[in-house]
Amino acid sequence: MGKLRLGHICEAVFWLALAAFLYIESFEFDRGIEIYKFGATGWPRALLLLVAVAAIGQFLFQFVAGDKATSGTVGAATDDGAEEAARQSGHSHFRWYVSTFCLLILPFLYMRAHDLVGMFLELDKEGIHSVKLMAAPVLLFVYLLMARGNHVGAILTLPLFFAALLEDLGFYSMAPLFIVGVTLLMGERRPQWIALTAALIMGVLLFTFVSLLYVGLPTGNISPFYDLSHWIVTMIQ
Template sequence: MSQQIKVGSAPTGLTPYVRYIAEWFFWIALIGLYFQQTSHFGDEISNYRFGADGWPRGIALVALLGATFQLVLQLHSLRSGPPSSTVEHVEELPVSKKQWALRFMIFAWPFVFLYLTPRLGAYVSLPLFIVGFLLLLGVRKLKPISLVLLVVYGLTLLIFTRFFFVALPLGNEGTFYDINVAIIEFARLGR
């Protein structure tokens, strides 16, 4: 199997307009499924006016806006045409089985995270997810991995334990439950 890159023209098979709109419909269907699933926990919370499904639906709305904005940018770039300095050139790039496996692992990694989170707890599984995802994306240096982990995990702790105190899963296993509770207590020190 190979990919064709042709500067200034459409990939074979689908026109770019159809491909971009099909991609947008895929994202809308995925977001719609996600939004529909939030109705399973639509309970009221006394001290949070948006309810238990408020922030997941907010994420769905942001994803919808992001997908739509991406579609608008892609259609705008198609209408403006390729830069005048581009040369028509077709280049075959073979995609090896290793590259396909890596692409599949990048796609499947969030599902592994979703599978592990109820068992290990969100505060234990999130660092594993972040580090694993960065490694799958090819980041190998310790400093970038540490900085991304520190920023993303720190913001997650700050937002979900200090500002909103959203009850993320704490894990089913005794040891992981205790570790998650200790992380929450540490993050809420001084409150």
């Protein structure tokens, strides 16, 4: 096996599988263009071939040299702390990846909750809103349960949850909760500091973007969050 680790094999499999998947998908748009003989698929397929070549080159290199950096490259990635943090955290075993993947799926489950329920029930607009209002606390509860065993996975998932909820519940309701969540996950436990941070950040953002620059932030589309957002915008502007 040379100097190969499981991670190296997974990396190679990932790139080759991605290239294969995208190659198969390219048949969806494999249509000729009269003035251009390579068509719409020529460029992406050439890139995918290069992806496969580079993935195999990387695999062979890892077989020979393991995790060493190649000479001739300027090793910024090795000096920006990301690899070092990964090494020191010990978050490189299979179970951690699986647990993180499960956490990361939760926001996408929320986004598709109405489609999943829609397979069994016919949903109108009100029904979709009701499903989302029920799915949000349930999935957040699951998130909190899973987050206890995977701190970094929780940090990665929270912003995705925030983004998933923005469309329905709006920036004005979700942002303060997001600030509190991130601050807590970063290790801050003093309630007065957390409250002050949330108030300051919201104050600066709302004043600069909503009041001064008239940037329309997401207001949500489910009552009462939508009404609350509009009330806040009216008050500020």
